[in-house]
Amino acid sequence: MSGIPGYLKKGYITPDELFGIIPKPSEERLRRKPVAVPECPQEIPCAPCREICPVNAIDMPTPNDLPRVNYEECIGCSLCVQICPGLAFFMVQYVGDRARITMPHELLPVPRRGDEVILLNRVGEAVGRGKVTLVIPREKSLGDTAVVTVEVPIELAWEVRAIKVPGDGEND
Ligand code: SF4
Ligand code: SF4
Numbered sequence: 001m002s003g004i005p006g007y008l009k010k011g012y013i014t015p016d017e018l019f020g021i022i023p024k025p026s027e028e029r030l031r032r033k034p035v036a037v038p039e040c041p042q043e044i045p046c047a048p049c050r051e052i053c054p055v056n057a058i059d060m061p062t063p064n065d066l067p068r069v070n071y072e073e074c075i076g077c078s079l080c081v082q083i084c085p086g087l088a089f090f091m092v093q094y095v096g097d098r099a100r101i102t103m104p105h106e107l108l109p110v111p112r113r114g115d116e117v118i119l120l121n122r123v124g125e126a127v128g129r130g131k132v133t134l135v136i137p138r139e140k141s142l143g144d145t146a147v148v149t150v151e152v153p154i155e156l157a158w159e160v161r162a163i164k165v166p167g168d169g170e171n172d
Contacts, residue, residue, distance in 0.1 A: 005041070012122040013041055015158040025071045030094040030157075034076035034102060038067040039161075040088040049080040049089060052142065078102055082136065083143040091149075092157055099157035100133060105148040110137060111165050118170065119152055120162040127159055128152065 007013040018039055025035045036057070038049065047063040057073035058080065060066070080089040081102055091102035111117050111132045119128045134149035141147055152160045 007041055013039060014122070017041075018158075021066065022068055023071075025092070027094065029071050030092060030099075034078075034091040034093040034100065035071050036069050036074050036076065036078075036080050036089055036091050038069060038080070038084075038089050040067055040084075040086060046086065048083045048085065048143075052079045052083045054079065078136070078147055079142060081147050082141045082145065085143065087145065090161065094154060094157065095151075097154050098151045099154045100149050100151050101157065101160055102134070102147060102149040103161060103163070104143075104145045105163065106145055107162075107164065109165050110135065110146045111148060111163065115165065117150060117163040117165055119150070119156060119160045120164055121159045122161050124162065126164075127156060130160065130163070132163075 007017045021041055029035055043064050045063045047060055049067055050058040050060045055073050055075055057070045059068045076091055078091055081104055087104040093100045113132055113135055115132045116129055117132055118126050119130045121127045130150040130152040132148055132150050136147040138144055138146045150163055
């Protein structure tokens with residue numbers, strides 16, 4: 001009777017669960033330029049990501065369908081990350097042995113470019129430290145949410161989905 005997927009029950013999705021729903025971008029694509037990946041597994045009537053995409057790279061036949069990105073069409077503009085009200089869009093790029101993750105950031109404070117921040121996984125656990133390479137402040141973001149790009153070890157590319165600015169006592 002319980003047809004509700006485990007990720008909806010527990011409130012977060014693992015990379016394996018995510019890539020059971022949508023395709024994973026190829027390593028070649030991930031190395032070419034940033035690519036947007038929707039982590040939006042719930043069929044809810046919502047489509048601002050599809051509407052804002054300047055190259056129509058987001059396939060969603062109706063607002064109740066799950067978004068799928070045509071990774072070859074995506075130009076990595078981050079507008080979907082900025083506008084998604086569910087904070088469910090991310091961009092990923094592989095650069096050498098690092099990955100750059102672009103994510104919405106609603107917590108305060110907002111970091112500055114060059115800051116070292118605490119990397120959080122989907123559960124909110126600290127998994128390491130990374131360096132902020134780009135910040136779109138809230139005032140310049142389409143969705144009233146700051147967007148931050150952080151460089152992380154490549155093995156954490158599909159784990160890190162939030163950051164925290166270290167507070168007093170959290171700086172090494
Ligand atoms: S990053 Fe830009 S081009 Fe890529 S899917 Fe999002 S809105 Fe479209
Ligand atoms: S805007 Fe965000 S929550 Fe809405 S369909 Fe797109 S990815 Fe999902």
